[in-house]
Amino acid sequence: MTKVNFKSYLFNIVAILSVFVLIQILIANGTLSRYYVSILIFICINIILATSLNLATGFLGQLTLGHAGFMAVGAYGSALTAIYLRSNDILTGGIGLLLVSIIVGGLFAGIMGIVIGVPALRLRGDYLAIITLGFGEVIRVVINNLAFTGGAKGLTGIPRLVNISNAFWIMAFVVTVLYTLTNSRQGRAIISIREDEIAAEAVGIQTTRYKVMGFAIAAFFAGIGGGLYAHFIAFLDPNTFNFMRSVEILVIVVLGGMGSLTGSVMSAVVLTILPEALRDFAIYRLLIYSGLLVVMMIFRPQGIFGTTEFSLAGAIKKLRYNQIVSPRKKVKEDD
Amino acid sequence: MKRKSLLIMLIAILVLTSVLAGCNNATTGGDDTPDVIKLGVIGPLTGDYSMYGTSVEEGAKLAAEEINANGGINGTLIEIIAYDSKGDGTEAVNAYNRLRDQDGIVGLVGGTFSGETLAIKEIAIEDGMPILSPTATNLNVTLNAPNVFRACYIDPYQGASAAIFSVENLGAQTAAVLFNTEDPYSEGLAVAFRDKFSEKGTITNYEGYTRNDMDFRSVLTIIQAQNPDVLFIPDYTAKVGIILDQVKEMGIDVVCIGGDGWDGIELDYAEVAEGHFFVNHYAKTDPNPMVQNFIAAYEARWNKTPNALAALGYDATFIMVKAIEAAGSTDYAAVVEALAKTDTEAVTGHITFDENGDPQKSISVIQVVNGDHVLVDLVGGN
Numbered sequence: 001m002t003k004v005n006f007k008s009y010l011f012n013i014v015a016i017l018s019v020f021v022l023i024q025i026l027i028a029n030g031t032l033s034r035y036y037v038s039i040l041i042f043i044c045i046n047i048i049l050a051t052s053l054n055l056a057t058g059f060l061g062q063l064t065l066g067h068a069g070f071m072a073v074g075a076y077g078s079a080l081t082a083i084y085l086r087s088n089d090i091l092t093g094g095i096g097l098l099l100v101s102i103i104v105g106g107l108f109a110g111i112m113g114i115v116i117g118v119p120a121l122r123l124r125g126d127y128l129a130i131i132t133l134g135f136g137e138v139i140r141v142v143i144n145n146l147a148f149t150g151g152a153k154g155l156t157g158i159p160r161l162v163n164i165s166n167a168f169w170i171m172a173f174v175v176t177v178l179y180t181l182t183n184s185r186q187g188r189a190i191i192s193i194r195e196d197e198i199a200a201e202a203v204g205i206q207t208t209r210y211k212v213m214g215f216a217i218a219a220f221f222a223g224i225g226g227g228l229y230a231h232f233i234a235f236l237d238p239n240t241f242n243f244m245r246s247v248e249i250l251v252i253v254v255l256g257g258m259g260s261l262t263g264s265v266m267s268a269v270v271l272t273i274l275p276e277a278l279r280d281f282a283i284y285r286l287l288i289y290s291g292l293l294v295v296m297m298i299f300r301p302q303g304i305f306g307t308t309e310f311s312l313a314g315a316i317k318k319l320r321y322n323q324i325v326s327p328r329k330k331v332k333e334d335d
Numbered sequence: 336m337k338r339k340s341l342l343i344m345l346i347a348i349l350v351l352t353s354v355l356a357g358c359n360n361a362t363t364g365g366d367d368t369p370d371v372i373k374l375g376v377i378g379p380l381t382g383d384y385s386m387y388g389t390s391v392e393e394g395a396k397l398a399a400e401e402i403n404a405n406g407g408i409n410g411t412l413i414e415i416i417a418y419d420s421k422g423d424g425t426e427a428v429n430a431y432n433r434l435r436d437q438d439g440i441v442g443l444v445g446g447t448f449s450g451e452t453l454a455i456k457e458i459a460i461e462d463g464m465p466i467l468s469p470t471a472t473n474l475n476v477t478l479n480a481p482n483v484f485r486a487c488y489i490d491p492y493q494g495a496s497a498a499i500f501s502v503e504n505l506g507a508q509t510a511a512v513l514f515n516t517e518d519p520y521s522e523g524l525a526v527a528f529r530d531k532f533s534e535k536g537t538i539t540n541y542e543g544y545t546r547n548d549m550d551f552r553s554v555l556t557i558i559q560a561q562n563p564d565v566l567f568i569p570d571y572t573a574k575v576g577i578i579l580d581q582v583k584e585m586g587i588d589v590v591c592i593g594g595d596g597w598d599g600i601e602l603d604y605a606e607v608a609e610g611h612f613f614v615n616h617y618a619k620t621d622p623n624p625m626v627q628n629f630i631a632a633y634e635a636r637w638n639k640t641p642n643a644l645a646a647l648g649y650d651a652t653f654i655m656v657k658a659i660e661a662a663g664s665t666d667y668a669a670v671v672e673a674l675a676k677t678d679t680e681a682v683t684g685h686i687t688f689d690e691n692g693d694p695q696k697s698i699s700v701i702q703v704v705n706g707d708h709v710l711v712d713l714v715g716g717n
Contacts, residue, residue, distance in 0.1 A: 033432075033436035033437070034432055034435070034436055035429075035432035035433050035435070035436035035437060036436075038428060038429065038432045039429065039432075042425065042429070144517065145517075151519065152517070152518065152519040153449075153473055153474075153475070153519045154449075154450060154453055154473075154475075156453060156475050160457055229425075233424055233425070233428060233454050233457075234457040235424060235450075235453040235454045235456065235457065237424060237450040237453070237454075239422075239450065240423065240424055240425070240450075275426075276429055276433070279418065279419075279430075279433065285419075286381055
């Protein structure tokens with residue numbers, strides 16, 4: 001068992017490293033222009049947002065419609081921290097300033113997650129969806145009316161700190177943490193709440209505690225995603241974080257498969273590239289984009305990956321045996 | 336079985352994206368001829384605000400067609416490439432990067448909104464790309480950005496001009512202000528008007544309302560009690576129409592003044608707007624042949640009356656082309672330098688740029704008379 005795990009981790013680390021090296025080589029020889037690199041950075045940001053929402057919606061089973069609200073808290077928190085640190089010469093730039101600010105932004109978002117989660121998660125059903133929807137709108141209106149956030153005019157003067165390398169590694173870190181979390185004791189407790197809340201409570205899982213924990217972690221990482229966004233664009237405007245942004249993130253999660261992190265990663269890549277690839281179709285692109293989503297949901301309502309995770313080690317093993325072994329058959333063989 | 340359909344789905348998506356990516360490479364490869372100078376336009380071409388982006392695009396395309404009909408820039412034709420931003424910063428950044436890397440534009444006539452222009456600004460400063468936004472009115476757009484210019488005047492300039500006109504031409508001594516607190520445009524104008532007017536006269540009321548307010552009778556009663564000479568209402572036509580309707584209904588004897596948000600008020604609210612004034616980028620009844628030629632050409636090309644945004648998009652394209660001509664090259668730095676020296680007549684007035692890249696130009700004051708615009712005066716905001 002541990003040998004398999006070790007092998008699997010090794011494969012994944014090699015895969016992540018080779019993707020990173022490949023990107024660096026392609027940038028160095030000029031194949032990837034800055035246009036493509038900026039799309040790659042948006043992909044990293046969307047992966048962080050989608051995988052974190054997947055924790056709340058896919059694994060915990062709570063429909064959240066205000067993820068853009070947490071993203072906004074993280075973005076503004078992180079941007080204001082960076083502006084403050086830089087103007088007081090505490091940290092002037094580089095990776096240190098980026099990490100400190102996005103973590104502060106993430107913590108703000110996480111605290112908001114707890115504040116919203118504690119009352120809301122005691123309820124069952126669609127109440128959380130309504131409350132988070134309200135929260136997302138409230139955050140936007142509050143930011144619109146505060147002086148230190150720049151109000152409706154937007155916040156300028158944010159240091160531009162994000163490049164493809166740090167965005168890639170932060171994304172890889174977030175996905176790894178979420179993956180190990182969902183496979184840990186806490187993660188299994190979270191999944192058991194999704195499967196059957198009453199049964200989970202009956203076996204002694206403190207459902208409210210785990211729900212709030214899962215929700216707060218999701219909010220924290222949404223804040224990290226927002227922070228990266230702030231330090232990449234270097235300008236924030238409250239209308240960026242409207243309800244449609246929450247829906248976009250939710251669409252990524254649903255399309256990838258609720259309860260599959262690899263599915264979220266995959267669909268974040270596809271759905272970030274798609275609107276850009278369709279740019280040549282001008283005004284029809286949103287029509288095509290929406291049409292593709294409808295077709296997808298008709299033929300595969302559970303999303304691309306459903307609740308299964310794509311495993312590199314598993315895929316390699318299958319390739320080696322050159323056949324797909326169904327689990328039942330495998331049990332027989334093992335006997 | 337399930338796995339099979341999953342595989343098919345995956346392959347279908349991959350094929351689709353690669354095909355799309357492929358055709359996109361093909362088009363850009365074909366366009367890459369050196370005998371066309373490309374200019375980019377970014378604006379919301381779809382969604383709730385599509386009319387703004389489309390107006391700018393149409394104005395810019397009309398300008399490019401006229402320039403090309405006259406032989407382009409020393410024989411080189413101009414091409415306008417317009418990309419949709421949906422009014423969103425992320426989309427605008429992608430569109431800008433694409434214009435720069437895939438299309439190889441020489442200058443950008445955009446973005447249309449302040450928000451998207453600010454999102455592009457930081458990246459554009461690093462590139463040194465010549466940017467001339469036709470319509471971004473936010474003060475920050477051109478600050479600390481030597482390569483960013485705009486063709487429209489900023490909100491404070493407009494509010495101050497309205498105040499100067501009220502005092503000097505209407506002889507007003509007292510004024511009331513009624514504005515939308517949730518809208519940065521409305522608030523910007525209101526603050527500027529208040530500050531400028533109080534130098535010469537008295538502000539009797541400074542009242543705010545919110546986006547969803549529909550009944551202004553109570554606040555108008557308070558204003559009526561003070562009996563001001565003029566009432567400044569800086570908002571868009573939909574809201575201004577309702578307010579003017581109630582002003583008329585209550586029989587308040589006051590002259591109302593507005594900003595460029597009033598553009599087109601005579602279409603739906605001619606009766607209640609009768610006799611009131613507003614400041615605008617240009618007056619469509621201005622006898623200046625440049626203005627009349629533009630309106631005639633625009634109506635012939637697009638079958639509709641141009642609004643102020645179309646005029647600004649048209650002007651911005653002409654100014655950018657003139658700068659490229661003056662620079663004699665398509666080098667970013669040379670074009671930026673030539674842009675800074677702009678001194679030209681345009682549809683929206685005589686334009687020169689100050690050190691920030693904001694235009695110094697006169698503002699048209701328009702009175703609504705018999706349901707039509709009458710150009711009353713041209714004033715400067717300083």
